[in-house]
Amino acid sequence: MKTYTTLLLLLALYCHAHAEYKSTLITDVPHIKQKPDFCGEACAAMYLQKLGTKIDQDDVFNLSTLDASLGRGCYTPELATSLKEMGFKVGRIWYKAQGPNFNIGIHQQWNKLYQDLLRGTPSIVCMHYSDEPHTTEHFRLVLGYDAKKDTVIYHEPAEKRGAYKRMKRSLFLKLWPLKYKKNYWTLIRMPLVIDSQNLPVKKATTHFTKADYAQHILQLKKDLPRGKFTILIEEPFVVIGDESPSKVKSRAKNTVRWAVNLLKKDYFTKDPDHIINIWLFKNRNSYMKNTYHLFGKRPGTPFGYYSYSDRALVMNISTGGGTLVHEIVHPFMHANFPDCPAWFNEGLASLFEQCGERNKRIVGFTNWRLRGLQIAITHNEVPSFKTLTGTTTYQFYNEDPGTNYSQARYLCYYLQQKGLLREFYQQFTKNHKKDVSGYATLQKVLEEKDMHKFKTKWQKFVQKLQY
Structure with a gap:
């Protein structure tokens, strides 16, 4: 009886409502x-x-x-x-x-x-x-x-x-x-x-928004390799790692965020034009296998690299965080100084392979590149700074006498120790159209007319360094 009454009520409700629609x-x-x-x-x-x-x-x-x-x-x-x-x-x-x-x-x-x-x-x-x-x-x-x-x-x-x-x-x-x-x-x-x-008002923005990151990660999830990955946002990067979630969070905060904040404080005012993925693979096997899965190619270095075309930093993070900081420099350099010659791009990036914080600023320390450079100096095998700064991108990477990276790094290290590195960067970016190689700017900042004498001074400086 109760069910029948309910059905009648429902029918009456429906018919009445429909008649009034x-x-x-x-x-x-x-x-x-x-x-x-x-x-x-x-x-x-x-x-x-x-x-x-x-x-x-x-x-x-x-x-x-x-x-x-x-x-x-x-x-x-x-x-x-x-x-x-x-x-x-x-x-x-x-x-x-x-x-x-x-x-x-x-x-x-x-x-x-x-x-x-x-x-x-x-x-x-x-x-x-x-x-x-x-x-x-x-x-x-x-x-x-x-x-x-x-x-x-x-x-x-x-x-x-x-x-x-x-x-x-x-x-x-x-x-x-x-x-x-x-x-x-x-x-x-x-x-x-x-x-x-x-009514709400649309706010103008010149940086990536929450929605940009959400859409980016939505697409990213479609391509994730097999395994458990932690995904974190550290603007302007998305960090993806297959270590434990706590370890990935630690690297994102203590390496990526730390480096980004300090690099932007001293050198870079603009973020990259695109959201960039930082892939942190836990060991060599994960690095080799997943790099091929994601990009269809084997990495040419056991440590890690930056690919502008893939918009990715790809790391074998088991080799340490130095390469990560090195590679973080490159997308910022591309955004802020797209015409930067290879010698300074790699010199500055290499400087921060071994780095820390001093007086709330990022500083490079001596590292493994020092010994090879000291041997080359002893054998008089280090080119002039005019030769180094005059290298094309191809020459820097493919015709390297074995000292391009180390010479560029320890030139930047010298400038840093003399309190001139930030000034050189600012002057170089300002004058690069007139001074494509940076050689004239280097002379001006160093206040050195005779660069041969400066090279001798610099070599003595390098030979006294220890690592």
């Missing part, structure tokens, strides 16, 4: 094709642009509390937080359709959604994407109802031509409930009621 539509809402996993963000941006703002889906994501390193878009709690931050009065978000007669609760919530549409208020709903098995959950922006055809009208963010799509109301009501529990189903709806006097 009339068509309604919120017009002129622009459609935005979502970025991967940004369906909710795109829905919010569509209506915000209808209201006259320039807010886009990235801006919506950036206002959420979501950690971008997770590499996904907003779920309901994070999207609701973002909407509230932008001034929407979304109110209650989660609703229950109680069993065993779930349809009563479903139709009650549909009627509330419909009443909002009549008042000109759209809703973002979270529902199943389709009625196929194991379909994903998906946000859509509901904008109207066609009473004649009994169809729900909505913007579909997943499709390029997804404006004012139509779906039979019966299918909409089937896809809407999220059946997490046996005794009740969950319905998610966020009505977009906003104070039109307090």
Whole structure:
């Protein structure tokens, strides 16, 4: 008897509501094709642009509390937080359709959604994407109802031509409930009621945002090699490592963040133009195997390297963090001094292979390159500084007499110890169009007219160093 009464109540509710329905539509809402996993963000941006703002889906994501390193878009709690931050009065978000007669609760919530549409208020709903098995959950922006055809009208963010799509109301009501529990189903709806006097304003930015990193990591996850990887953001890098999570976090903070902060303090004002991945592989086997998996080539060094074309720093981190700091210099140099000759690019990078902090500044220490240079000096095998600074990129790397790296490094070391390195960098970047090699700038900063005599002085300096 109780079941029969409930069914009659449901039928009366449905028939009464259907008899009262009339068509309604919120017009002129622009459609935005979502970025991967940004369906909710795109829905919010569509209506915000209808209201006259320039807010886009990235801006919506950036206002959420979501950690971008997770590499996904907003779920309901994070999207609701973002909407509230932008001034929407979304109110209650989660609703229950109680069993065993779930349809009563479903139709009650549909009627509330419909009443909002009549008042000109759209809703973002979270529902199943389709009625196929194991379909994903998906946000859509509901904008109207066609009473004649009994169809729900909505913007579909997943499709390029997804404006004012139509779906039979019966299918909409089937896809809407999220059946997490046996005794009740969950319905998610966020009505977009906003104070039109307090619309959010798009903020200009010249750096990568949370949304940029989230999208980057979303794509990155598709290419991850097998194994357990920890992914962290250390701007402007994304650090990916297969050591223990605590070890990867330590390297990201104590090496990457430390080096970036100090290098930017003394030398670099601009970040790289792209987000760059730092791959930290735990041993030689992981380094060799995963480098080939990711880039289709074997590394030419056992330590690590930087690839501009792959936008990646690739490290066998078991060999130590010195190479990592060395390679971090290169993308910053490319961004700040793209015409930098190889000798100074590698000289500065090599300087920080062995480095530390002194008076809150990064400083290079003597390292393993010293002994070979001292032997070359003894045998009078070190070229002049005019020859070194005059090398082309090809000559520096491929016609190296065996001293190019060490000579460039310990020239930079000399400048550092004399308090002239930052001045040389600044003068060189300023005057490089007139002084392509840097040789004239070097003479000026050193205040040396006779560079042959300076070489003799420098060689005596180098011979006294110890490592």
